[in-house]
Ligand SMILES: *[C@@H]1O[C@H](CO)[C@@H](O)[C@H](O)[C@H]1NC(C)=O
Ligand SMILES: *[C@@H]1O[C@H](CO)[C@@H](O)[C@H](O)[C@H]1NC(C)=O
């Protein structure tokens with residue numbers, strides 16, 4: 001046993017006694033979950049082997065003679081650190097050995113998301129530190145944590161500190177600056193060991209983000225509207241905010257006050273009169289005001305004239321076209337020259 005110990009020490013110092021032994025390990029390296037079995041065949045094509053064996057805390061074979069392969073068999077790996085060594089004593093020459101690379105891993109027992117200040121609604125523009133806790137994971141350096149928001153990965157965290165030889169608890173942090181667009185989205189984290197397929201990824205529960213934000217008008221510009229005989233003017237003050245904004249209107253004429261439901265985002269003044277109207281949309285996060293300038297239609301006949309103009313132009317075009325057809329020998333210049341002066345235009349009253 002002492003002999004094996006010395007052998008191990010030599011292996012650890014990285015100075016193989018002899019480098020010429022052709023070792024064959026199958027599998028070449030082992031990644032095993034704590035508690036699972038392993039079976040590794042160490043063989044050699046060396047011609048003359050006196051003896052060989054596995055030296056290991058568990059599953060060691062002792063020295064075996066007249067063999068060209070030895071199998072390390074562990075029913076259940078119950079150790080976090082395992083360094084089995086396969087050794088060969090050739091008939092001629094020095095002993096040689098090779099250490100098997102074994103990674104004993106533990107999937108996170110739990111992955112959970114938390115926020116230090118008990119997760120109430122967030123406020124737009126403020127920053128919140130979210131925390132993802134991963135319990136009992138090994139090896140830490142192979143852990144990857146992803147942060148998800150909606151269907152996007154917003155951050156990836158790795159832990160490259162020298163891995164302890166036992167499972168540990170760790171946390172990943174994400175600083176979220178609350179934005180109005182985040183309201184209603186889900187945030188969660190997941191943890192995985194990079195050498196395992198995605199199937200073994202462990203997800204936290206998701207958190208719904210609620211963001212409080214001040215009202216913003218759907219149409220933010222002030223508006224100027226012209227009174228018209230044919231249609232009513234509609235003042236649209238719709239705003240989006242969380243909580244839902246409340247509205248209040250300031251109307252220029254006392255007579256209009258009684259006729260309105262003041263808390264509506266959209267208002268149709270009655271009677272329809274010129275003046276400056278304004279509305280405010282407000283909630284706990286702020287107040288916004290929008291102005292509407294309603295003016296008299298200055299030239300009531302413009303529309304009519306425009307219509308008339310369009311009609312006349314169409315008529316003229318048809319007329320010219322007809323003439324062109326009817327006088328096949330007449331040149332284009334001729335007909336155009338003759339009738340152009342009479343052509344009315346659509347630009348205003350003639
Ligand atoms: C170990 O490997 C050698 C060489 O490939 C093979 O001959 C032998 O059958 C293997 N032993 C076991 C138990 O699989
Ligand atoms: C764990 O991560 C280290 C460092 O990135 C890497 O060298 C090693 O191969 C990984 N372990 C496994 C089993 O893939």
Ligand SMILES: *[C@@H]1O[C@H](CO)[C@@H](O)[C@H](O)[C@H]1NC(C)=O
Pocket residue numbers: 135136167168169
């Ligand atoms: C990790 O956290 C778990 C549960 O909170 C606890 O039982 C365990 O002792 C912790 N492990 C370490 C290494 O701190």
Ligand SMILES: *[C@@H]1O[C@H](CO)[C@@H](O)[C@H](O)[C@H]1NC(C)=O
Pocket residue numbers: 183184185210211240241242244
């Ligand atoms: C914010 O999200 C909550 C929860 O999904 C939802 O009930 C609310 O309507 C949203 N508010 C706005 C203004 O989108």
Ligand SMILES: *[C@@H]1O[C@H](CO)[C@@H](O)[C@H](O)[C@H]1NC(C)=O
Pocket residue numbers: 220221222290291
């Ligand atoms: C709307 O008009 C008010 C008052 O004239 C002005 O203070 C404000 O900046 C204007 N808003 C926009 C978006 O133009």
